[in-house]
Amino acid sequence: xxxxxxERLIDMTNYLLEHPHQLVSLTFxxxxxxxxxxxxxxxxxxxxxxxxxxxxxxxxxxxxxxxxVRFHVKVSxxxxxxxxxxxxxxxxxxxxxxxxxxxYMTDILGDPxxxxxxxxxxxxxxxxxxxxxxxxxxxxxxxxxxxxxNYLNVPVVIVRRDSKVTEGSTVSINYVSGSAKRIQTxxxxxxxxxxxxxxxxxxxxxxxxxxxxxxxxxxxxFKAYVxxxxxxxEAEKAEERLVDEYLSLVRLSDVDVKEKKINxxxxxYFKRSxxxxxxx
Amino acid sequence: xxxxxxERLIDMTNYLLEHPHQLVSLTFxxxxxxxxxxxxxxxxxxxxxxxxxxxxxxxxxxxxxxxxVRFHVKVSxxxxxxxxxxxxxxxxxxxxxxxxxxxYMTDILGDPxxxxxxxxxxxxxxxxxxxxxxxxxxxxxxxxxxxxxNYLNVPVVIVRRDSKVTEGSTVSINYVSGSAKRIQTxxxxxxxxxxxxxxxxxxxxxxxxxxxxxxxxxxxxFKAYVxxxxxxxEAEKAEERLVDEYLSLVRLSDVDVKEKKINxxxxxYFKRSxxxxxxx
Numbered sequence: 219x220x221x222x223x224x225e226r227l228i229d230m231t232n233y234l235l236e237h238p239h240q241l242v243s244l245t246f247x248x249x250x251x252x253x254x255x256x257x258x259x260x261x262x263x264x265x266x267x268x269x270x271x272x273x274x275x276x277x278x279x280x281x282x283x284x285x286x287v288r289f290h291v292k293v294s295x296x297x298x299x300x301x302x303x304x305x306x307x308x309x310x311x312x313x314x315x316x317x318x319x320x321x322y323m324t325d326i327l328g329d330p331x332x333x334x335x336x337x338x339x340x341x342x343x344x345x346x347x348x349x350x351x352x353x354x355x356x357x358x359x360x361x362x363x364x365x366x367x368n369y370l371n372v373p374v375v376i377v378r379r380d381s382k383v384t385e386g387s388t389v390s391i392n393y394v395s396g397s398a399k400r401i402q403t404x405x406x407x408x409x410x411x412x413x414x415x416x417x418x419x420x421x422x423x424x425x426x427x428x429x430x431x432x433x434x435x436x437x438x439x440f441k442a443y444v445x446x447x448x449x450x451x452e453a454e455k456a457e458e459r460l461v462d463e464y465l466s467l468v469r470l471s472d473v474d475v476k477e478k479k480i481n482x483x484x485x486x487y488f489k490r491s492x493x494x495x496x497x498x
Numbered sequence: 499x500x501x502x503x504x505e506r507l508i509d510m511t512n513y514l515l516e517h518p519h520q521l522v523s524l525t526f527x528x529x530x531x532x533x534x535x536x537x538x539x540x541x542x543x544x545x546x547x548x549x550x551x552x553x554x555x556x557x558x559x560x561x562x563x564x565x566x567v568r569f570h571v572k573v574s575x576x577x578x579x580x581x582x583x584x585x586x587x588x589x590x591x592x593x594x595x596x597x598x599x600x601x602y603m604t605d606i607l608g609d610p611x612x613x614x615x616x617x618x619x620x621x622x623x624x625x626x627x628x629x630x631x632x633x634x635x636x637x638x639x640x641x642x643x644x645x646x647x648n649y650l651n652v653p654v655v656i657v658r659r660d661s662k663v664t665e666g667s668t669v670s671i672n673y674v675s676g677s678a679k680r681i682q683t684x685x686x687x688x689x690x691x692x693x694x695x696x697x698x699x700x701x702x703x704x705x706x707x708x709x710x711x712x713x714x715x716x717x718x719x720f721k722a723y724v725x726x727x728x729x730x731x732e733a734e735k736a737e738e739r740l741v742d743e744y745l746s747l748v749r750l751s752d753v754d755v756k757e758k759k760i761n762x763x764x765x766x767y768f769k770r771s772x773x774x775x776x777x778x
Contacts, residue, residue: 224507228548231511268508320664324687328655330648356637357656358664364641368610375608376637384600384638407604 221251226261234265234277234289238341239371243286262287273297276345291369293342295488301335302467302484308332309451309468312478319473321480323451327358327422336467337365340420340448343465343490344370349445350415351375353437355404355429359421362450366420375410375417377433379403389439393432404432406440416445424449427461434461452485465490501531506541514545514557514569518621519651523566542567553577556625571649573622575768581615582747582764588612589731589748592758599753601760603731607638607702616747617645620700620728623745623770624650629725630695631655633717635684635709639701642730646700655690655697657713659683669719673712684712686720696725704729707741714741732765745770 221229230247247258266277269289273296278288305326314322326332340362349370354363355377367374381388385407395402411417419433434444447464454471466485473480501509510527527538546557549569553576558568585606594602606612620642629650634643635657647654661668665687675682691697699713714724727744734751746765753760 224504224544225548225551227504227507228511228545229552229554231508232515232552232554235512235515264504265508268505271505272509272512274509274512316663316666318663322664322666322687322689324656324665324690325653328653328690330644330654331651333644334648357640357658360637360640361644361654364610364613364644368614371611373605373608374610374641376604378637383598384596384602385604386596386602407602409602410604410608 221253223257223261226251226253226258227265230261230265234287235274237371238275238289238291238369239345241280241286241288243284246286290345291338291341292345293339298339298342298487299484301339302487305332305336305468306482306484309470310480310482312480314480315473315475315478317475319475321470321473323358323422327361327450330361333361333365336362336450337369339467339487340366340418340465341369343487344418344446344448347418347445348416349418351411351417351442352420353377353411353417353433354420355379355433358423362422363420366418366448370418372418375406377404377406377436379405381405389436391432391435391439393428393435395426395428402428402432404429404436406436411440411442413441415440415442417442418445419447420449422450423453424451424461424464424466425453427459427464430464431460449485501533503537503541506531506533506538507545510541510545514567515554517651518555518569518571518649519625521560521566521568523564526566570625571618571621572625573619578619578622578767579764581619582767585612585616585748586762586764589750590760590762592760594760595753595755595758597755599755601750601753603638603702607641607730610641613641613645616642616730617649619747619767620646620698620745621649623767624698624726624728627698627725628696629698631691631697631722632700633657633691633697633713634700635659635713638703642702643700646698646728650698652698655686657684657686657716659685661685669716671712671715671719673708673715675706675708682708682712684709684716686716691720691722693721695720695722697722698725699727700729702730703733704731704741704744704746705733707739707744710744711740729765 244255244258248255269275273294275291316322352363352367352374363374387408388405390405392401392403449466451468452466454469467487469483469485471481524535524538528535549555553574555571596602632643632647632654643654667688668685670685672681729746731748732746734749747767749763749765751761
C-alpha cells in the first residue's frame with residue numbers, strides 16, 4: 219500500500235507526538251509507508267519547519283546508519299508566559315483560601331489540560347538534561363509527574379508516606395518537614411529505582427522544601443542523582459529554604475487570610491538559562 | 499501569513515490531538531491559517547480519512563453555524579488485543595509474586611507509555627458515553643485516571659483515605675472492603691464534584707470490588723451518577739463480586755504462590771458492545 223504525502227505527514231506527526239524523546243529511524247518510516255527514504259527526508263523537513271514555526275517542538279536529526287529523528291517538546295517563552303499568567307490568575311482567587319492560610323488547588327490539579335501544559339513547560343526546560351526517571355511523592359504531585367515523564371519518555375517512581383503490601387520490600391527514611399519541623403517518614407519500593415539513575419524530582423507545591431529535601435535524601439540511599447527539581451507552585455520563604463536549585467512556575471509571595479488576599483507571581487522558570495536545568 | 503496545505507495538515511493534526519472531545523469550528527482554523535473555509539474542509543477530509551485508516555481516531559463533523567469537528571480517540575480491536583496481550587505477558591512474570599499472593603505492579607503503573615495506552619483503550623470504549631468527570635481513589639489509580647480523562651477532556655476527582663487540610667471540607671463515607679471485610683473510610687472534597695455529574699470510575703485493580711463500591715456510594719452522597727467503571731486488572735472472584743457492570747483489560751484468574759504461577763487472560767473489554775459503556 220502506497221501513501222500520499224499528505225497522509226504521511228498526518229501519520230508521522232501523530233507518531234512523533236506519541237513518541238517524544240525516542241529515536242525513530244528513517245527506515246522505520248520508509249517501511250511504514252512503502253516510500254523512498256528521500257521522500258521521508260523531505261516529509262521530515264516539512265514537519266520540522268512547521269513544528270518549529272508553530273511552537274510544537276523540535277525535531278533533532280541524528281545522522282549516520284543508526285540515525286533518525288527525535289522529537290522534543292519545546293515551549294516558547296511567549297507561550298510559557300501566557301500559561302503562567304493564566305495560572306497566577308486562577309490561583310489568586312480569594313475563594314481558594316482555606317483555614318490556616320492553606321490554598322485549595324485540587325480543582326487546578328484535577329484539570330488534565332492544565333497539568334499537561336505545566337508538564338510541557340517542564341519537559342521543555344529539561345529537554346537537554348539527561349533524565350532516566352521522574353520521582354514524586356504521593357498524592358498531589360502524581361499527575362504532574364506523569365505529564366512531565368510522558369513528554370520525556372521516562373518512567374515515574376512514587377515515594378509514599380505509608381507502607382503498602384503491594385510495594386514489596388521498601389527503603390524508608392526519616393526527614394524533617396521544613397515548615398512544621400516535624401519528623402516524617404517516606405518509603406520507596408526497593409526495586410523501583412536503579413543505582414546511578416538520574417532523577418528529576420517533581421512536586422505540586424514547595425514551602426520550605428522539606429519534602430523535596432526528603433526525596434533528595436532518598437536518592438542518596440539509592441545511590442541515584444538529582445538531575446533537576448520542578449515544582450508547580452513555591453511559597454516564598456527564602457530565608458528558610460532547604461533546597462537551592464529548582465524550577466517553579468508560580469511563586470506565592472503573601473497569603474493574607476484576614477484581607478482574603480493572595481499575592482502570586484511568576485516563579486523562577488525564566489531564570490533557568492542561568493541556573494536551572496543543570497544537575498546539582 | 500499564509501500557510502501551505504502541508505503545514506496546515508501538520509498543525510491541525512497536532513491541534514486536534516491536543517484537544518480531544520472538543521468542538522473546533524471551521525472558522526477557528528480558517529482564521530488561524532488565513533485560509534478559505536473550503537480549503538479547511540478539504541484538509542479535514544484528508545485528516546479524517548488518515549485518522550481512520552491509521553487507527554488514530556475519528557473526526558466527527560457537526561453541521562450548521564455552531565458546527566465544526568470533534569476528534570475522538572478510537573482504538574481498533576486489533577490494537578487493543580495486541581496491547582492486552584503484551585500486558586498479560588508482563589503481568590504473568592513470576593518475579594511479580596509478593597508474600598500473601600499480592601502482585602508487584604508498580605513498574606507497570608509507573609510506565610507512562612503503558613498507562614497512556616490503557617487510557618486510550620478506555621477513552622475509546624467510553625467515547626460515546628456522556629461523561630463529566632473521572633473519579634479514582636488515591637494512589638495507584640491516579641495515573642490511569644488522568645490518562646483516560648485527558649483523552650475524554652474532563653476533570654479528575656480523587657477520593658482519599660485520609661483527610662488533608664488542603665482539601666477544605668470533605669464528605670466522608672464508610673465502606674466494607676470486599677476481600678478483607680474490614681470497615682474503611684474514604685473522603686472527597688465537598689467542592690470537587692457537582693450534583694448530577696456523570697462519573698466514570700477508574701481504578702488499577704479490582705478484587706471483590708469493595709473500593710469501587712465505596713466510590714459508587716460516594717457518588718450517591720453527591721447525587722452524582724455512575725457513567726461507567728473501568729479497571730486495568732480484575733481478579734476473578736465472581737462469586738463475591740460486589741460490582742456488576744464494569745470494563746477490565748486483564749483478568750487474573752489464579753495466583754499460585756507455591757508454584758510461582760500467575761494465570762492471566764483478557765478481561766471483559768471486548769464484551770463491551772453487549773454490556774459495557776452504558777450507564778448503570
